[in-house]
Amino acid sequence: MRHLRVRGPGGVENGSIEDRQIVLAGGTTIEPLDHETLQLEEPYELLAPIEAPEVWCAGVTYERSRDARIEESTVQDVYTMVYDAPRPELFMKDAGMRRTVGPGRPIGIRGDSAWNVPEPEIGIVIGTSGRIAGLTIGNDVSSRDIEGANPLYLPQAKIYAGACAIGPAVFVPESDEHSYHLTLRVTDEWGRIVFEGETFTARMRRSFADLVEWLLRDNPVPPGSVLLTGTGLVPPDDFTLKPGHFVEIHVPEIGTLVNPVVRASELMQKEPG
Ligand code: DO4
Ligand code: MG
Numbered sequence: 001m002r003h004l005r006v007r008g009p010g011g012v013e014n015g016s017i018e019d020r021q022i023v024l025a026g027g028t029t030i031e032p033l034d035h036e037t038l039q040l041e042e043p044y045e046l047l048a049p050i051e052a053p054e055v056w057c058a059g060v061t062y063e064r065s066r067d068a069r070i071e072e073s074t075v076q077d078v079y080t081m082v083y084d085a086p087r088p089e090l091f092m093k094d095a096g097m098r099r100t101v102g103p104g105r106p107i108g109i110r111g112d113s114a115w116n117v118p119e120p121e122i123g124i125v126i127g128t129s130g131r132i133a134g135l136t137i138g139n140d141v142s143s144r145d146i147e148g149a150n151p152l153y154l155p156q157a158k159i160y161a162g163a164c165a166i167g168p169a170v171f172v173p174e175s176d177e178h179s180y181h182l183t184l185r186v187t188d189e190w191g192r193i194v195f196e197g198e199t200f201t202a203r204m205r206r207s208f209a210d211l212v213e214w215l216l217r218d219n220p221v222p223p224g225s226v227l228l229t230g231t232g233l234v235p236p237d238d239f240t241l242k243p244g245h246f247v248e249i250h251v252p253e254i255g256t257l258v259n260p261v262v263r264a265s266e267l268m269q270k271e272p273g
Contacts, residue, residue, distance in 0.1 A: 048102030061230030072148035108162025108264030113143035119231035134170035199232035
């Protein structure tokens with residue numbers, strides 16, 4: 001079963017996908033324009049599938065991520081240590097959906113960074129008492145040169161306007177954890193593919209349940225929060241995201257999350273007053 005959220009003429013409604021149709025809580029049925037992105041025709045708009053009170057991330061959960069950070073960083077041993085240690089790397093990415101966008105909405109790259117990448121990750125929706133309530137797709141958009149200069153810059157490399165996307169739906173698995181296949185494709189404004197790659201969660205060093213257990217130790221994370229589980233897909237070092245690119249992340253059970261790339265400064269909202 002997959003769940004989503006839609007804004008329509010009657011306001012915001014929850015919905016689910018049944019027989020390839022979107023059935024809203026009020027009973028309306030909508031046919032998506034595309035069955036993978038779940039893009040909708042006006043007057044409906046697909047929203048982030050959950051208003052996550054907090055978004056957290058795990059890091060260096062795949063060998064590929066460990067190796068990429070060792071190459072980019074001036075401080076190399078921390079990545080091997082955290083990959084091998086029982087305690088995972090965990091960091092807060094967002095709170096109150098200030099920096100997190102839904103499907104189709106622009107993600108940001110920092111003006112003070114020259115090396116920016118998407119990080120396609122499975123996002124765990126945390127239920128009550130640490131239950132795994134569902135899975136979504138997350139993009140932990142990151143600056144590699146800021147993190148590479150000094151690991152203490154991690155919050156600046158990871159937390160800024162438009163640095164996270166989630167969607168298009170929340171998938172509720174019926175069976176225990178299995179391996180999910182993630183595909184990443186980045187295209188330019190003319191639709192040309194500038195990077196394509198794939199990975200499987202079977203390559204992760206840690207289980208979803210283990211990551212949730214560590215996150216919730218002595219830490220009151222509110223239910224409905226999302227934990228992104230780390231990336232196993234790192235584009236080559238000469239790749240950087242640019243304004244005008246589109247990032248597509250596909251996971252068959254969940255759908256396809258597509259976001260255009262803009263400068264983060266364009267996403268900064270003026271505070272009222
Ligand atoms: O160590 C820095 C962050 C790693 C990360 O976000 C990832 O592996 O996905
Ligand atoms: Mg990441």
